[in-house]
Amino acid sequence: MSDERIKRLLGPKAPELLCDECFDKLDEYVDLELRGSAADEAVPGMRPHLEGCPACREEYESLRELAG
Amino acid sequence: MTAVRGATFAPRMPLTASSSTQAWLDGLAVGAGGRDQAIEALHALLLRAARFEVSRRRAGLSHVRGERLEDVANQAADDALVAVLAKLHTFRGASRFTTWAYKFALLEAGVRLRRRAWQEREVVLDSDSWTRLAEPARGGPESHAERAELLHAVSDSIGADLTPHQRQVLVSLAVDGVPIDVLVERLGTTRGALYKTLHDARKKLRAALTERGFDV
Numbered sequence: 001m002s003d004e005r006i007k008r009l010l011g012p013k014a015p016e017l018l019c020d021e022c023f024d025k026l027d028e029y030v031d032l033e034l035r036g037s038a039a040d041e042a043v044p045g046m047r048p049h050l051e052g053c054p055a056c057r058e059e060y061e062s063l064r065e066l067a068g
Numbered sequence: 069m070t071a072v073r074g075a076t077f078a079p080r081m082p083l084t085a086s087s088s089t090q091a092w093l094d095g096l097a098v099g100a101g102g103r104d105q106a107i108e109a110l111h112a113l114l115l116r117a118a119r120f121e122v123s124r125r126r127a128g129l130s131h132v133r134g135e136r137l138e139d140v141a142n143q144a145a146d147d148a149l150v151a152v153l154a155k156l157h158t159f160r161g162a163s164r165f166t167t168w169a170y171k172f173a174l175l176e177a178g179v180r181l182r183r184r185a186w187q188e189r190e191v192v193l194d195s196d197s198w199t200r201l202a203e204p205a206r207g208g209p210e211s212h213a214e215r216a217e218l219l220h221a222v223s224d225s226i227g228a229d230l231t232p233h234q235r236q237v238l239v240s241l242a243v244d245g246v247p248i249d250v251l252v253e254r255l256g257t258t259r260g261a262l263y264k265t266l267h268d269a270r271k272k273l274r275a276a277l278t279e280r281g282f283d284v
Contacts, residue, residue, distance in 0.1 A: 003215055005201070008242040009222055010277075010284055011270035018267065020260040026171050027163035052270075053263060055178065055248045062174045066120050067167040 012048035022049050022056045030063050083109035085116070089165040096156060110152065113166065115145035117173035125181045132184055140184065144176035151176070182247040191246055191254050198226045198239045218282055225276040234269035241266055 017025070025043050032039035040047050050057045080102050081087070083095050095106030118141040122129075129137065151172045159168055202219040226235055240246040241262075252259050277284045 005243075006215070006218065006222070006284075009238070009270070010274055011242075011267065013274075013284075016267070018260060019263045023171065023175065025162075027168040031163040031167050052267075053248070055182065055259065059171065059174050059178055062121055062124060062178070063167065063171055066117055066170050066174070067164070 011052040014048040016048035017045040092165040114148045114173040117170040118144040118177040121177035140180045148173040148176045179249045182249040186250045237265045238269040
């Protein structure tokens with residue numbers, strides 16, 4: 001099921017961080033990614049949260065571009 | 069290098085986006101000489117991040133005048149500066165200082181810009197749009213039986229399994245497309261609390277759908 005509406009309704013299947021935890025760890029996650037380190041292993045639950053929360057996703061994309 | 073009473077001090081370089089984490093921490097330390105200049109440099113760094121966010125979203129804000137957007141960037145940088153200084157003691161060094169500081173300005177700017185973009189739009193808090201989820205999209209394919217069946221089941225579950233608050237939050241965010249920061253403002257809550265409600269509602273939906281035999 002790839003329907004965007006269904007994705008928005010059901011959210012990520014994998015366990016995810018919530019917004020406050022995402023904000024706490026976003027800088028670490030982005031710098032690990034920019035260094036080519038295993039960010040998803042170091043910060044589990046971040047990637048699913050970024051799939052499920054459009055606002056945090058936008059902030060992640062901006063931070064990655066700005067810090068890169 | 070300048071020698072003063074036997075001690076040797078390196079002249080402090082102005083802090084910039086490419087300064088090291090240690091240089092920022094030294095400059096911002098309470099009691100550090102030149103702390104005011106370090107705070108000024110931090111504000112400039114945060115303003116740069118806020119303007120960056122404004123420029124990324126400018127296309128969706130064509131109805132807002134340029135000087136208003138500059139005000140948004142300045143307010144975001146001011147509030148981010150207060151937040152960064154208040155939380156400086158929590159910085160763990162898991163990232164560069166500049167990456168850590170930027171996220172405060174991006175958050176402040178992002179929240180303001182999402183709200184500004186929706187300023188003229190009505191938010192229907194008790195929307196019944198979920199009851200029409202399974203209706204075929206106008207102009208879209210009408211023969212995706214599997215998807216239609218799933219959407220019927222989702223719609224049933226929204227009506228039967230969620231609390232009124234969970235339904236309101238899920239429908240606003242995931243069906244009507246209201247940005248989370250706009251809903252936060254209308255409901256007088258926080259993004260964290262609202263997302264937790266969304267998360268719990270989604271979990272209930274998934275469980276109900278799985279129970280009915282859907283592979284979701």
